[in-house]
Amino acid sequence: MTTPEVAGLAPELAGAKEGQGEKPVLSAGERFTSYDVEAFEVPGGREENWRFTPLRRLHGLHDGSAALDGRAPVTVPAAEGVTVETVGRDDARIGEGGTPADRVAAQAWSAFPEATVVTLDGTPAPLTITVEGPGAGSTAAGHLQLRTTPFAEATVVLEHRGSGVLADNLEVVLADSSRLTLVVTEEWADDAVHVSAQHLSVGRDATLKVVAVSLGGDLVRVSPTVTYRAPGGDVDLVGLGYADAGQHLEQRLLVDHAVPHCKSNVLYKNALQGRAGTTDAHTVWIGDVLIQAAAENTETFEFNRNLVLTEHARADSVPNLEIETGEIVSAGHASATGRFDDEQLFYLQSRGIPQDQARRLVVRAFFGEILQRIPTHGAGALPALRERLDAAIEAELAVTGV
Amino acid sequence: MSTLEIKDLHASVSTDDGPKPILRGVDLTVKAGETHAIMGPNGSGKSTLAYAIAGHPKYEITSGQVLLDGEDVLGMTVDERARAGLFLAMQYPVEVPGVSMANFLRSAATAIRGEAPKLRTWVKEVKGAMSDLGISEEFADRSVNEGFSGGEKKRHEVLQLALLNPKIAILDETDSGLDVDALRVVSEGVNRYRSPENGMLLITHYTRILQHITPDFVHVFAGGRVVESGGPELADDLEKNGYERFVREAAAAS
Numbered sequence: 001m002t003t004p005e006v007a008g009l010a011p012e013l014a015g016a017k018e019g020q021g022e023k024p025v026l027s028a029g030e031r032f033t034s035y036d037v038e039a040f041e042v043p044g045g046r047e048e049n050w051r052f053t054p055l056r057r058l059h060g061l062h063d064g065s066a067a068l069d070g071r072a073p074v075t076v077p078a079a080e081g082v083t084v085e086t087v088g089r090d091d092a093r094i095g096e097g098g099t100p101a102d103r104v105a106a107q108a109w110s111a112f113p114e115a116t117v118v119t120l121d122g123t124p125a126p127l128t129i130t131v132e133g134p135g136a137g138s139t140a141a142g143h144l145q146l147r148t149t150p151f152a153e154a155t156v157v158l159e160h161r162g163s164g165v166l167a168d169n170l171e172v173v174l175a176d177s178s179r180l181t182l183v184v185t186e187e188w189a190d191d192a193v194h195v196s197a198q199h200l201s202v203g204r205d206a207t208l209k210v211v212a213v214s215l216g217g218d219l220v221r222v223s224p225t226v227t228y229r230a231p232g233g234d235v236d237l238v239g240l241g242y243a244d245a246g247q248h249l250e251q252r253l254l255v256d257h258a259v260p261h262c263k264s265n266v267l268y269k270n271a272l273q274g275r276a277g278t279t280d281a282h283t284v285w286i287g288d289v290l291i292q293a294a295a296e297n298t299e300t301f302e303f304n305r306n307l308v309l310t311e312h313a314r315a316d317s318v319p320n321l322e323i324e325t326g327e328i329v330s331a332g333h334a335s336a337t338g339r340f341d342d343e344q345l346f347y348l349q350s351r352g353i354p355q356d357q358a359r360r361l362v363v364r365a366f367f368g369e370i371l372q373r374i375p376t377h378g379a380g381a382l383p384a385l386r387e388r389l390d391a392a393i394e395a396e397l398a399v400t401g402v
Numbered sequence: 403m404s405t406l407e408i409k410d411l412h413a414s415v416s417t418d419d420g421p422k423p424i425l426r427g428v429d430l431t432v433k434a435g436e437t438h439a440i441m442g443p444n445g446s447g448k449s450t451l452a453y454a455i456a457g458h459p460k461y462e463i464t465s466g467q468v469l470l471d472g473e474d475v476l477g478m479t480v481d482e483r484a485r486a487g488l489f490l491a492m493q494y495p496v497e498v499p500g501v502s503m504a505n506f507l508r509s510a511a512t513a514i515r516g517e518a519p520k521l522r523t524w525v526k527e528v529k530g531a532m533s534d535l536g537i538s539e540e541f542a543d544r545s546v547n548e549g550f551s552g553g554e555k556k557r558h559e560v561l562q563l564a565l566l567n568p569k570i571a572i573l574d575e576t577d578s579g580l581d582v583d584a585l586r587v588v589s590e591g592v593n594r595y596r597s598p599e600n601g602m603l604l605i606t607h608y609t610r611i612l613q614h615i616t617p618d619f620v621h622v623f624a625g626g627r628v629v630e631s632g633g634p635e636l637a638d639d640l641e642k643n644g645y646e647r648f649v650r651e652a653a654a655a656s
């Protein structure tokens with residue numbers, strides 16, 4: 001398996017840390033899961049699942065001390081082909097996407113006051129759903145389910161903004177032969193904490209493309225789990241994170257190939273810029289991919305790249321690929337963490353481009369590979385979003401003047 | 403009228419075993435309107451001289467001076483040197499994935515000219531310069547040098563030379579890796595750049611490019627310094643007799 005070239009990394013780091021993962025990957029079914037928060041032990045911080053997460057910054061989401069009495073309003077504009085319902089946890093559809101696999105997800109499930117179910121039918125125009133934090137000092141639990149009908153083709157932007165602490169579950173249930181492009185942005189205020197479990201359930205011949213953008217917040221931990229209900233599923237998960245001084249951005253993925261003839265492609269890129277005298281900028285990427293014995297003819301690739309822009313920054317990256325069948329089309333994984341490539345900067349500067357601008361060109365190029373997945377023309381075009389994210393990254397770059 | 407003065411320049415390259423001295427007292431003056439060819443054997447330090455003048459971070463100046471119109475070049479950052487009017491066409495141009503050639507050229511031109519070129523005239527200017535060098539338009543959308551062949555990279559170095567129009571250009575083996583037709587096209591590009599206002603330092607191994615670009619002066623480089631200077635006839639001498647004599651003399655002198 002060859003490793004594709006990626007922008008913005010020193011060449012000696014290309015393909016660094018390749019190889020098999022360090023621990024066995026549990027399938028979505030083998031993991032302990034429950035809707036009941038009390039079924040989970042309170043994490044102490046040593047657990048594999050929690051070892052990178054600063055628990056004391058979770059405002060009690062993990063140990064039952066969070067009041068969870070705030071409200072995190074979900075706004076869905078009315079549109080053709082879009083049905084919005086507010087339901088209780090007894091609705092038969094709730095839980096179709098998956099079951100919580102950690103205590104905070106179960107806490108959110110046990111505590112959410114109401115769930116929003118958004119059904120996408122036919123070919124609706126691009127839809128923007130906004131989740132607003134409960135406000136500074138407040139904690140809330142949320143639940144959102146996105147579902148498609150067979151053969152639906154939709155583009156959804158799910159924006160998270162505001163202040164406060166939110167634990168939630170996002171279920172995405174793709175009907176057979178439907179296609180969904182989902183852009184999830186974390187554009188929180190500086191104080192916000194978001195711990196989110198994503199349950200992505202893919203039907204026969206369905207296609208899911210997710211672009212995850214993590215920019216704001218004090219601590220954002222997103223755990224997507226992909227399961228395939230039938231053959232022919234095709235999932236593309238790409239993400240970018242930009243961690244500033246003091247920020248903790250964590251992405252924990254499990255792609256569980258349990259049925260044949262499915263594809264998954266994972267590409268996450270993070271940039272980090274820290275500052276002396278405060279908590280390090282920190283990103284965590286865990287990429288678990290499991291190809292079960294039954295999952296013949298699987299195609300999968302996962303890739304994490306981290307660009308460390310300054311001192312006082314730490315990127316943890318753990319790719320785990322476990323293959324239980326010999327009958328796969330292709331499988332590969334890689335991870336690398338590096339600094340700027342001096343030769344690239346020299347070349348740009350030797351053409352008169354000032355150093356800060358040269359660095360920006362390289363960082364923009366680094367993220368360009370992710371952002372270009374957000375279409376700017378055609379049916380599901382999101383030109384305004386793309387512009388806003390470009391500008392947000394510019395603003396991040398301006399923070400330390402890298 | 404610009405002048406680049408290199409005075410008793412000593413430089414080391416940083417290696418895993420510490421600094422390794424390469425340049426051992428280079429003296430050379432290039433004036434506007436002049437073309438100087440530097441010829442020398444592999445490993446004699448020609449690229450080191452070029453990189454040292456451009457300010458590559460791997461090379462440390464241990465003593466000596468480089469002045470552009472009397473200004474201290476060595477005190478400038480890499481980009482300041484470029485904006486002061488120096489240009490280095492590199493022997494091995496660097497790939498910058500994800501940055502389009504179009505974006506790169508415009509950023510560079512904006513930096514060098516001090517203001518963003520007017521879009522309409524700029525597009526025309528770039529297209530014209532690309533077509534002069536036989537570069538097809540699709541290259542504008544490709545990442546800088548990424549996946550370019552050796553010859554394509556060299557054409558793009560000369561494209562930048564044409565668009566940035568520096569006071570003094572240093573061309574490090576811009577001729578190597580070019581087939582006969584490409585050599586002609588690239589040489590024509592270099593000759594278009596030459597003018598009474600511009601000076602040039604042309605580093606090369608081979609005399610074949612000197613049949614297209616006639617130098618005013620030829621310098622032999624060996625052992626990290628200029629060991630002999632003369633007119634174009636010196637190139638013919640090197641063509642016939644090789645570097646053998648100079649290498650021996652340089653070795654004896656150091």
Ligand SMILES: Nc1ncnc2c1ncn2[C@@H]1O[C@H](COP(=O)(O)OP(=O)(O)OP(=O)(O)O)[C@@H](O)[C@H]1O
Nearest residue numbers: 415416417422424443444445446447448449450451
């Ligand atoms: N990073 C490095 N580590 C060790 N030695 C180096 C390094 N860079 C350059 N050198 C050495 O410095 C000397 C001069 O190299 P330089 O590239 O300047 O030569 P050159 O005259 O341009 O050669 P060529 O004709 O092959 O291009 C060589 O002996 C080379 O091996």
Ligand SMILES: [Mg+2]
Nearest residue numbers: 448449450493
């Ligand atoms: Mg050389």
